[in-house]
Amino acid sequence: MIWQLDLSVLTLIVICAFATIMVKDLLSAAIIFGAYSFLMCLLWTEMGAVDVAFTEASVGAGVSTVLFIAAVYQTSRTVKPRKSGRGLAKIFALLATLLTGLVLLIAEADFPGFADLSSPASLHVSPYYITQTLHDTNVPNMVTSVLADYRGYDTMLETVVIFTAGLAVIAILRRYKKDQPFTPPEPYILSKGYPDTIIRFVARQLVPFIQLFALYVVAHGHHSPGGGFQGGVILGASFILLAISYDFKTVLGIMNEKWNVLLGNLGVLIYAGIGFLCLGLGANFLDYSILSKVLPATDRVMARSHGMLGIEIGVAIAVMAIVISIYLNVVSRGKYDKGL
């Protein structure tokens, strides 16, 4: 941590949060919330949490602000004032907020100081992770090894949660029309309403780089910040860029609804399948060291490293499919006819 930067970034964050709440225009609120997310990423980088910052970078720049803009596009942009006679609700809310803040403030006095070496959180289990990760798994990035190996159950069920969220969005929003002939896209014909050649050209140049970079992030997560979640979100963001700069139909031609749900399933199944493979070989669920029996020329330590790579690939596939599915459903209000 660098306290000078810490203080300045925290000030900016509080200003941004206030402005996001106070501004009366929903599109502007979404945009200021994007700036808030940038500053959050800076804060976490500066506190040393590079993996968290990477996730926030890909999520905040690529997905969440675009989702807000899509939702505002599909609904209305204006905020109406509350009808008169309801000012009491505001006062009550303010009182409840102040009370909660007061309780937290009193409880906060018992907490260990900021950046204290002997805070209880960093005394019990984390020294084991820090000292043993190279010895156990040969993975220098502790966050990856804790995420995919030591706490593998947790991450598996988080992936299931994301998959469930994608299914919930489809269940809430999707409207099927009976006669909806799907016309395949013609990507090089400038359709009406999208006359912007420059944006299309630059997007066409950048999308392969973004996808290649996402694959690098997934594969190199053992040695540098990154991993399945970040790579999956970046892959999804590349498809969102394609859907915005080209046509909605272009993305549907590459990744239609059936493929999205299938890939989401496949990602979760890869994760659980590796776990069951370990179980079938005679070890515990998600104990990758037994995989050295089937993988050629690996000892028990390297087998754990390779097993982690396998589940990161599963996570990346699931997250990519779900992010694309959520975006396509929100931006077309479940009709899949035309997007932003």
Place this chain on the structure above:
Amino acid sequence: MDSFFIGTGVALCLLMLLTLHRAIRGPTAIDRIMGLNVIGTKTTILLVIIGTIYHRVDMFVDIALAYALLNFIVAIAASRYFQHRKNLNPKGYGFRYRSEGEK
């Protein structure tokens, strides 16, 4: 040299604060998008600077690369919004409710 970079970072944060004024108060929504874009570029550079201060710049440069690649998606999405719905409302309504007669 570290303190020089810390000073540079704090100066960039100060400039970011001034840009944030435009992003928050800016009369129209597109002014806000412009402010967001400028803040994104400054964030990219600050990430590399923080990596330099930590002496582990090879770990931080990937995050900055992700920002450089993804930063303009929001701007393009917002411009698409204005191509479909042309209610920019140049007078702007920032922190007050729009009155009835106003377009």
Place this chain on the structure above:
Amino acid sequence: MTAVVILLTLAGLIFFSATTIGILRFPDFYSRMHAAGKGDTLSSLFMLLALVLYNFHEINLGNLLVAMKILLIVVFIFMASPTATHAITDAGYESGVKPWTKKPEEESP
């Protein structure tokens, strides 16, 4: 080497300040957009060049990779930032923002 790094960083900071002053003080949307688009791209080039030079202590594979990645950031900023500027300006033009003139009363829609 250190002097070059400091000079480049200061140049970047000066251009960033000019960008910020332009964003704050110019009278209408188009001129503000012009300040943001141009100054931001150039000053990020200066800053990132300074950081490349500072991190390039000795020639080995790791340092070369880092320098390559930072230069890639420069390339992508040079591609993405003008595109974003173009998109935002186009949005402003499409939705009918009028350019600033010295006598705004003469304009009639």
Place this chain on the structure above:
Amino acid sequence: MQAIISHYNYWIYILLMMIGLYAMLAKNNLIKKVIGMSIFQTAIIVFYVSISAKEHASIPIIAHGHGHGAVEAAIDVAHYANPLPHVLMLTAIVVSVGTLGVALAICLGIYRRYNSLEEDEIQEQLQ
């Protein structure tokens, strides 16, 4: 005085949490409430990440740990930040995208049915 200086990160997290809670309770518009929920989530993430910070510690990636049979030198625990909260919060951010999608989907469903996103107008139509 010392207590205040060494606890400022908790103060900021309480402030952010109050802002988010106020938006969720008092705002009339549903999308504003969703934004308040996101701010609340980031406040909790700030809390967890600031717990994991250590004085003069580096990022939780072992330096020069590249390659097979890497250095088995003694690793100083105080040298690296606590990785466990990072792991928990990393998954929380991605899950927050999922919850954001579901919340916005519910908002769009409400708008399709009641043609409004304002809380009091929806309640009037419900009665």
